[in-house]
Amino acid sequence: MRRPILPVTFVLFLLAQLFFSCSRIQPENWTHLRGSNLDGLSKSENVPIRWSETENMAWKVPVKGLGWSSPVVFDQQVWMTTADHDGEWFSVVCLDFDSGELIQELELYRPDSVQRMHATNSYATPTPSIEKGFVYVHYGTYGTACIDTRNFEVVWSRTDLNCEHLQGAASSTILYKELLIVHLEGTDVQNIYALNKHTGETVWQVGTPDQKAYEEVAPVYRKSYQTPLIIQVDGHDQLITNRSLFAISYDPHTGEENWRVFYGEDSAVSMPLYYNGLVLVNSGWVLSQGAPYFAKLLAVDPIGRGDITDTHVVWQTDKHVPQTSTPVIVDSLMFMIEERGTLTCLNPGNGEVYWTERLKGHFNCSPIYADGAIYFTNNKGETTVIKAVLDFELLAENRLDGIFKATPAILRGAILQRSDKFLYKIAVAQEK
Template structure:
């Protein structure tokens, strides 16, 4: 058999590259907070379950500033927002997925003044979202922008979408068709914007859902920190958002309200979930004698219209419900960890608890599922790996240095884990040797 000539080999290589470029994407990307489907589920296999500062680290790179936003990934680019600890500057960084090389660091905003912020928050907490050729970043009242990922140029920027955050911004942005959905709910105004993702222009806007109800609560409880979710019900898309006091469904094309559920006094952080025809929403803290006491989880039938508080809440619980992190649903099991480490597995269809265990530490990161296991990372960098099963089984505990509040991205057999100083790529190394 004749061996292929160098010219033929080169031609085949070029053809392969052309076909790959036409395909446009890698097998798995991570485009939003909690993944491309915003559900905390990764399709990745062969993901590491054990690591340390010297084991199964593909690379570890420093990140200027501080931010609790999660990394997002498209093709070879990893993007994150970051900011000066005191809010002097707001930037975005881009790393190469394979090598960790810094590809771009772009300062976007340098405000004259900044608002106060809760000590547990950062000035770069909202997670970006990304698609082919464009990444979208958001810093709350300080700015929202679109960047061309091919040349790193700013396509558009808005600094006129404002509110008084009081404790800082946290709501992440999401893409829907040609719209970028942006939550800006503060103590003064409570707005949701749908921006044209190509131009940044406002397509629709909704404000405070019930001014009278909001007047009856302290300003700090009028805002929300959550990330919305798009679901489909009877062939129609719904934008589900945990607003302060109310969970509300909107038509994402127009901003018209479908239904609402009244659920509590404080601000929601944990984002909504959707399982087997039920929307699962977090109330935020329910207050006792004026102080945060517990959070409530409600399962809502989203087929109703108007105020469905009394008619469409299927079940609810206030046992070990997280106020900050978002649970993950794997098949017919929901796994959630509250701030103090109480880990619960329950049936999302009826709220029946399968088991409850206790993990060490304080938890802000949302759990992520991949390859049959679930990762729970506490703020001290210790990750507990459990089997995704109706019986509790702890498989491993792993420790990295630093403070961890950003939810990891899990794709292509790797975990991207952000600390207060570094971005790690965790992967199974052939010799279990750190390559830093």
């Protein structure tokens, strides 16, 4: 007996269902510092707002050494850099996302000598970048490498990109098309490199943006800990970076400068943001009588050429601006947490402050948004969760043990939170 021939329309329907089914099961990834779009916004749902060392704890695994880099995730792999407390060795670890099981650990560098470091920093603070098949790790002057995530072999490594950090490295890399963007801005040299991500070769390099201006400040104020951002303006990509003294836009293909804004005297840490046609940049500490006093936040119209300090700064503020953590913008609301715990909600379009609240503790981690809530973790592992709405609305307060300075990753209904000794996966407990 002959089998019936299925109608063409029915076969096409089955193929479409298979396609959409496969599309739905593609896992969410977290590829850079503050997420795959470097904006601190997670697309995840069903993220827990309450946890402890025993509640909603999927797993907790020890991490050798110390590092304030954030975890990055692609498919089932979680990657983190770590290093010896004294900088004797520099390593990277790979864990299984579901179980926390150690998949691989690679020691990459063992330098003959190391530079001094600020007591609040670590030798593994820059966050890796990851994509399908490859992870890119960076330890500042000690080395930058690409690792094949399928066979765990080092594809390329460079130890010739150097500077005097003075207080340690903190700039994370970002991927842009075929390039890996690397900031190495120290007291001696201030360089930005665009490396061929496949080979590690330098495609372009820019140095100190204004030699005379830099000579007029002490070396300690010439460095930067900046992680840049790519934006698009009038159909053209711009690489935005908060360098020491200047916020600068470059053509990411060539390194050619588009515009610059002069703003301050000390080292920038907080990342740039982009909202509704405005670039929001942090000045780092502005000095008063030679001592760090406050940081400024400037909103810049990125349509311009050359020095646009006097023409394109739309608004600015120095009230409770964080110097270390990066604010997060949700819809038309901007939330920023100052180091000493002052939380501010403001309008990113004009700088209008809606409210301020005081949170407990000292903050280095950047806030992350997920599933209608914003997560603020202080250095003692206390996380305050609020609603991402116009009025301040507290949802929960949580506590883990240890020291916390790494910005969390939030994806697939889980929070990956790193302390000085452990990596936690926080997720709503599944009913058995």
